[in-house]
Amino acid sequence: GAGVSQSPSNKVTEKGKDVELRCDPISGHTALYWYRQSLGQGLEFLIYFQGNSAPDKSGLPSDRFSAERTGGSVSTLTIQRTQQEDSAVYLCASSLGQNPHEKLFFGSGTQLSVL
Amino acid sequence: RKEVEQDPGPFNVPEGATVAFNCTYSNSASQSFFWYRQDCRKEPKLLMSVYSSGNEDGRFTAQLNRASQYISLLIRDSKLSDSATYLCAVNSPNDYKLSFGAGTTVTVRA
Numbered sequence: 531g532a533g534v535s536q537s538p539s540n541k542v543t544e545k546g547k548d549v550e551l552r553c554d555p556i557s558g559h560t561a562l563y564w565y566r567q568s569l570g571q572g573l574e575f576l577i578y579f580q581g582n583s584a585p586d587k588s589g590l591p592s593d594r595f596s597a598e599r600t601g602g603s604v605s606t607l608t609i610q611r612t613q614q615e616d617s618a619v620y621l622c623a624s625s626l627g628q629n630p631h632e633k634l635f636f637g638s639g640t641q642l643s644v645l
Numbered sequence: 646r647k648e649v650e651q652d653p654g655p656f657n658v659p660e661g662a663t664v665a666f667n668c669t670y671s672n673s674a675s676q677s678f679f680w681y682r683q684d685c686r687k688e689p690k691l692l693m694s695v696y697s698s699g700n701e702d703g704r705f706t707a708q709l710n711r712a713s714q715y716i717s718l719l720i721r722d723s724k725l726s727d728s729a730t731y732l733c734a735v736n737s738p739n740d741y742k743l744s745f746g747a748g749t750t751v752t753v754r755a
Contacts, residue, residue, distance in 0.1 A: 561741060572649075572732065572747035573689070586742060621688060627741070633679075634743060636688035 532556065534637035536622050542643045543612055551607040551640045553622030561627030562605050563634065564597060566618040573621065579605060580627055612644045646671050649735050651746035658723050658753055665719040666749045668733030677736035678709055678716045682729045683748065689732055692718075723753045 535554040543549050555562050564576040575589040579599045590596070594612075599605040609616055619641050623634040651668045658664045670678075678695035693700065695707040695716050706719040716735075720727055730748040737744060 563741075563743075565745075570747075572651075573745040575742050575744065578741055580741070589742075625741075633691050633694075636690070638688050 534622055534624050534635050536620075536637035536640050538640060539638065540641045540643075542645065544645055545614060546611055548608065548610045549612055549642065551609075551620050551622075551642070553605045553607070553624075553637060555603065555605070555622070555624030556635055557603075559624035559626055559635075560602060561625045561632075562599060563623045563625075564605070564607050565621045565623065567621060567639075568618045576607070576620075609642075612642075614644050617642055617644045647746075648672060648737075648744040649733060649746040651733055651749050653747060653749060655750040655752055658751070660723055660725060660753055660755055662723050662753075663719065663721050664723055664751055665717060666731070666751075667715045667717045668735075668746050668749075669713075669715045670733075670735045670744075671714070672735070672737065673711075673714060674738040675735045676738055677743075678707075679734040679743070680705075680707055680716075680718050681732040681734055681745070683732055684729050689745075692731070720751070723751075725753050725755060727751060728753045 537552045562579040565573040578586040594610045597607045619639040621639045623636045625632040680692040681689040682692045683689040699708045704721045708717045730750045732748045733746045734743045
């Protein structure tokens with residue numbers, strides 16, 4: 531079956547521009563996560579959705595970052611007025627969402643480069 | 646102190662060798678523990694969950710030491726294909742967030 535799909539796979543943008551990153555989770559998965567990974571670094575948690583609601587937004591690094599999820603499915607991460615330090619791989623993951631012990635399935639990520 | 650810390654390595658080992666490394670976590674109430682594998686420029690994939698009693702999956706053995714707050718991964722009879730970065734992940738109590746370490750890089754040479 532289809533896995534977690536992310537688009538675009540690569541995005542190059544100029545400093546100050548807005549970008550939107552999309553995540554299509556595995557069908558039926560109610561939990562959706564956004565992480566980012568800078569070169570040589572671990573995964574930094576950004577935000578978690580259960581259904582359409584985001585009980586945990588604690589990881590969003592600034593108010594330039596926002597995310598939404600509609601229909602309990604697709605999620606969009608928006609970064610406004612991008613800065614060079616936003617350059618990273620943005621990873622989306624989903625799980626069935628029944629309990630905290632479940633396996634996360636990751637998408638292949640969006641490589642964001644801010645020039 | 647970071648929630649999850651790992652020795653970054655790299656661990657360079659010959660084929661057939663045994664390699665082991667640890668991951669420490671700061672929250673004593675953490676409940677769920679995992680090892681993920683990440684190949685270069687790829688997404689992380691679950692390697693194995695770590696259970697209280699320890700568990701084995703083929704050549705891979707995971708252990709949990711709650712008293713000292715660390716988990717370990719041991720790879721026996723290393724293969725070239727085991728070369729990757731191994732990320733440990735720990736679940737925060739009462740929520741669904743997985744906190745990841747920065748990864749331990751293992752390179753198996755012929």
